[in-house]
Amino acid sequence: MVTYYLDFEGGNDANTGLSFAQRWKTFASGATAARTAPGDIIRVMASPDPTSIGNATWAGANGRPVSVLIASSTNATPIVVTTSGVHGLVAGDYVTISGHSGNTNANGVWKVGTVGSTTTFQILQMDGTNTTGNGTGTFSGSAQKATNCIVKLASPLTQNIALCGGLGQKPTWTASTNVTCTQNISAYKEGYTSSQTAIAAAFTTGKASYYTLPSSLNLSSYQQVSFWVQQTAGTIGAAGAVYLALCTDTTGNTVAHTCNIPLFASLNTWIPVTIDFGSNLSTGIQSVALYVVTDNGAQTFLIDNIIACKASSSADSISLQSLIGKNTVGEPEFYPIQSINYDAVMLANINSMTPVDTTLRGYYGTNETVTTYKRETIKQPPTTGTSNTVQEGGSAGSLITYSGGWNRTDMSTQTGQTWFDLQAGTGTGLAGAATSTLSYVRVDLINFVRCATGYQAGVNTTNSEVGTIFCTACTSSVNFVGSNMTVGSAYGYNSANGVLVNNVGAASVTFMKSNNNTTSGGTVSGFSCRYTTVIASNNASSGALINQGSRNSISTLTAEYNAGSGILISSGFGNTVGGGSTTGNTSGISFTTVNSGQIYLSNFVINEATEVTTIGYASAAYSNRHDNTDNNSWIFYQNGTVNQQTSVVDSPATTSWKMSPTNSNANAVNPIMLKIGTVVCAANSAVTVTARMQRDNAGLTMRLICPGGQISGVANDVSSDMTAAANTWETVSISFTPTKAGGVDIYAYAFGGTTFNGYVCNLTASQV
Amino acid sequence: MTYPIIDWEQDVAGKWRIRVAIDGATVMFKFEDWPDDEVVQAEAARYVAVMREQADAASNPE
Numbered sequence A: 001m002v003t004y005y006l007d008f009e010g011g012n013d014a015n016t017g018l019s020f021a022q023r024w025k026t027f028a029s030g031a032t033a034a035r036t037a038p039g040d041i042i043r044v045m046a047s048p049d050p051t052s053i054g055n056a057t058w059a060g061a062n063g064r065p066v067s068v069l070i071a072s073s074t075n076a077t078p079i080v081v082t083t084s085g086v087h088g089l090v091a092g093d094y095v096t097i098s099g100h101s102g103n104t105n106a107n108g109v110w111k112v113g114t115v116g117s118t119t120t121f122q123i124l125q126m127d128g129t130n131t132t133g134n135g136t137g138t139f140s141g142s143a144q145k146a147t148n149c150i151v152k153l154a155s156p157l158t159q160n161i162a163l164c165g166g167l168g169q170k171p172t173w174t175a176s177t178n179v180t181c182t183q184n185i186s187a188y189k190e191g192y193t194s195s196q197t198a199i200a201a202a203f204t205t206g207k208a209s210y211y212t213l214p215s216s217l218n219l220s221s222y223q224q225v226s227f228w229v230q231q232t233a234g235t236i237g238a239a240g241a242v243y244l245a246l247c248t249d250t251t252g253n254t255v256a257h258t259c260n261i262p263l264f265a266s267l268n269t270w271i272p273v274t275i276d277f278g279s280n281l282s283t284g285i286q287s288v289a290l291y292v293v294t295d296n297g298a299q300t301f302l303i304d305n306i307i308a309c310k311a312s313s314s315a316d317s318i319s320l321q322s323l324i325g326k327n328t329v330g331e332p333e334f335y336p337i338q339s340i341n342y343d344a345v346m347l348a349n350i351n352s353m354t355p356v357d358t359t360l361r362g363y364y365g366t367n368e369t370v371t372t373y374k375r376e377t378i379k380q381p382p383t384t385g386t387s388n389t390v391q392e393g394g395s396a397g398s399l400i401t402y403s404g405g406w407n408r409t410d411m412s413t414q415t416g417q418t419w420f421d422l423q424a425g426t427g428t429g430l431a432g433a434a435t436s437t438l439s440y441v442r443v444d445l446i447n448f449v450r451c452a453t454g455y456q457a458g459v460n461t462t463n464s465e466v467g468t469i470f471c472t473a474c475t476s477s478v479n480f481v482g483s484n485m486t487v488g489s490a491y492g493y494n495s496a497n498g499v500l501v502n503n504v505g506a507a508s509v510t511f512m513k514s515n516n517n518t519t520s521g522g523t524v525s526g527f528s529c530r531y532t533t534v535i536a537s538n539n540a541s542s543g544a545l546i547n548q549g550s551r552n553s554i555s556t557l558t559a560e561y562n563a564g565s566g567i568l569i570s571s572g573f574g575n576t577v578g579g580g581s582t583t584g585n586t587s588g589i590s591f592t593t594v595n596s597g598q599i600y601l602s603n604f605v606i607n608e609a610t611e612v613t614t615i616g617y618a619s620a621a622y623s624n625r626h627d628n629t630d631n632n633s634w635i636f637y638q639n640g641t642v643n644q645q646t647s648v649v650d651s652p653a654t655t656s657w658k659m660s661p662t663n664s665n666a667n668a669v670n671p672i673m674l675k676i677g678t679v680v681c682a683a684n685s686a687v688t689v690t691a692r693m694q695r696d697n698a699g700l701t702m703r704l705i706c707p708g709g710q711i712s713g714v715a716n717d718v719s720s721d722m723t724a725a726a727n728t729w730e731t732v733s734i735s736f737t738p739t740k741a742g743g744v745d746i747y748a749y750a751f752g753g754t755t756f757n758g759y760v761c762n763l764t765a766s767q768v
Numbered sequence B: 001m002t003y004p005i006i007d008w009e010q011d012v013a014g015k016w017r018i019r020v021a022i023d024g025a026t027v028m029f030k031f032e033d034w035p036d037d038e039v040v041q042a043e044a045a046r047y048v049a050v051m052r053e054q055a056d057a058a059s060n061p062e
Helices: B037-059
Strands: A003-006 A041-045 A053-056 A068-073 A079-083 A095-100 A107-116 A120-124 A142-146 A150-153 A158-162 A179-186 A193-198 A206-217 A224-234 A242-247 A256-260 A273-277 A287-291 A299-309 A321-327 A335-341 A344-347 A368-375 A386-390 A400-406 A418-421 A428-432 A440-444 A446-449 A453-456 A467-474 A478-481 A486-493 A497-505 A508-512 A522-524 A530-535 A544-547 A553-560 A567-570 A571-579 A581-582 A589-591 A597-602 A604-605 A610-616 A619-623 A636-637 A640-645 A656-661 A673-683 A689-696 A701-706 A716-720 A730-736 A742-751 A758-767 B005-010 B016-022 B025-031
Touching: A068 A730, A095 A120, A107 A344, A107 A553, A179 A206, A193 A206, A224 A242, A224 A256, A224 A742, A242 A386, A256 A273, A273 A619, A299 A335, A321 A571, A335 A440, A335 A610, A386 A581, A386 A689, A400 A446, A440 A508, A446 A453, A453 A467, A478 A486, A478 A673, A508 A522, A522 A589, A544 A553, A544 A571, A553 A716, A567 A571, A567 A597, A571 A656, A589 A689, A610 A619, A610 A636, A610 A673, A619 A640, A656 A673, A673 A689, A673 A758, A689 A742, A701 A758, A716 A730, A742 A758, B025 B037
Parallel strands: A003 A041, A041 A400, A386 A428, A400 A440, A418 A446, A428 A453, A440 A467, A446 A467, A453 A478, A467 A486, A478 A497, A486 A508, A497 A522, A508 A530, A522 A544, A530 A553, A544 A567, A553 A571, A553 A581, A567 A589, A571 A597, A581 A604, A589 A610, A597 A619
Antiparallel strands: A053 A150, A053 A368, A068 A079, A068 A142, A079 A120, A095 A107, A095 A142, A107 A120, A150 A344, A158 A299, A179 A193, A193 A299, A206 A287, A224 A273, A224 A299, A242 A256, A242 A287, A321 A368, A335 A344, A486 A497, A619 A636, A636 A640, A640 A656, A656 A758, A673 A742, A689 A730, A689 A758, A701 A716, A701 A742, B005 B016, B016 B025
16 A cells, blocks of 8 residues: 655646655646556645634525515615515615616615515615616516525625626726627626627737726735636637736726636636735726737637735635635535625525526525635636546555545645635546546545536446545536445535435445535435435425435435425335425425335424425325324325324224325225235135224225235235215225235225325234 | 315324315315414415426426
């Protein structure tokens, strides 16, 4: 076993990798298959440890509410918005408004001012100054509470330079000849627009556009500039072929600071840029400008959210590339940033989302004002490929280990975490060179932000291990595919998809947390996988998705305040959940296809008023000790329910099963069914089975039945219906004679009406 | 639209279960405390909307 050292920032792949001084740079060219062998450990240098940025207010206890339609808005200062339904806002909340017509200045992200009523509220800019209308708003668009999407700092840590989309800063940039400047209202990161500069082929080099700031800015307290940039058309040039300039004159001619635009991996992908000048910025910045250094023909760029940031050496310096979090044991997640405006830090999902996107999920957790931390990452060039490619798998008993978080001074102790930022949201964070290469490979504390997929195990991967992994702002955070995987703790959050366990056989997942994703939270599929703890909350669709997964076992599942159901099942059979709860979802459990499958719950609490929804007659949720209560077992079908109860019961039983068809689709061929026992029979003697039955209306059929074909000699159904009047107990009996020994299942069927209830208890069986 | 309440009972866990007539069938909703009628109606309306979405999604898979 050999220990190697790898440092993406300070390493060199020509080194031996055998010591800190000789550390490699990359997975692909440093830790090559020729150099590593099963059993080796590759230490990966940590990214910088978190530092406190002071107190900040987090508010995510109930997740993100749904939006309400806007009835009107005033052409006034400040704008007053009237919603068609109850908005649920209080003063100091944040709100996003989109699609509003007539008074387009109302669109964007705002602080809520005075709340006039349950349907009216003022909107203010983030610094509390008034908004100003530009017309009378019509019945259009929607407002959505966004307080859980914004972390409010105790005081601003950055200086706005040009928001490129906030009210009052919407003027279009001034274009040079052969350049067109507009406000882009489709792609933006802050407010409601970004600044677009379209450079025609006839333009060569020089100043393409500029924007005059409303007033001169003294930026001498800041050393960094941060902004979002995207190229939407044209040839992608080299890094520095275009730059953003901060200028001391009003027309973008006197350049004080040059911010090179990095190399894009592809068009139409936002990249957060932070330039560290290492010394104080100028005192009199009056404009920003976009300059072309190398003529690459026609090109179009979007710029947004230009801010000045403190020195990188300052513990409380944050930029658009920083991650922020509470840094606690219970909430160890660090969140990507969508935008920074004054003291409001908006949390991101994937790069392409606008701040008014209704599926932006923000934060889910404890409401509190608490010491908040920022974390800087290791930046890797934007790519459409894989940034960190593992070259060689291990073998049984001799895993190759990629271990992150080794201290940055000599990599002698594992005290931190390694965070890689792929910046553009494209590319894969870590994968094997082939679909099987991650077999017998252990990865620990190597985390990813802004990837297409953070961690990707290929389809032929076996016996790989993950210790702890965090992935955020990814299309797919963590994607486990393969077999016999062992996962310690996987966090997939503020992404499009959380943790995905797809087509995995026999995985063992100890802890899986998938919150704040724009689709479903965690996909707990695969086959015969064991999950100890699954958490899936505040996702834009369902919480936990069981999709084409069978025989999986989840010890505890918690799904709260998702925009869909807590657990969504689509073709999932034989899956069990041993405890946990759903709260605040549209329903506790939902089956979405005709034959979605079954789920078996025990000691599970469903707190929603709508417990189970299903459109599939063949689907069922079986809940033993429902709501964690004795004598309270339930079966939820599409067309009715069955539940254990004690109110209507016939001695000597102490509970009976209540069968309640709720839909006329429950009929003789598709009844509400309850298996009430299995009878083991000898051959060639008559078996008699009885049950006590009652019904509250004679319109309900209550049937005792031994379905035919289960045992030799009983080819056809043997059944008997109760005949007694309503509310009268009756002994219903069936007899049959098998010709071979074996076991048969006995059922009670109920059908007829939508409001009637039947009861069954005291099953007996005898054979003579 | 008003959804008629058919019946109600308190289950062994102490939760109130209220059956409401919706589209020719009945649907049971569960409440921790005895709910005001408007709460029941709002839940019924939300149920209808969710089921409509699910039916649409099932008939128009992406």
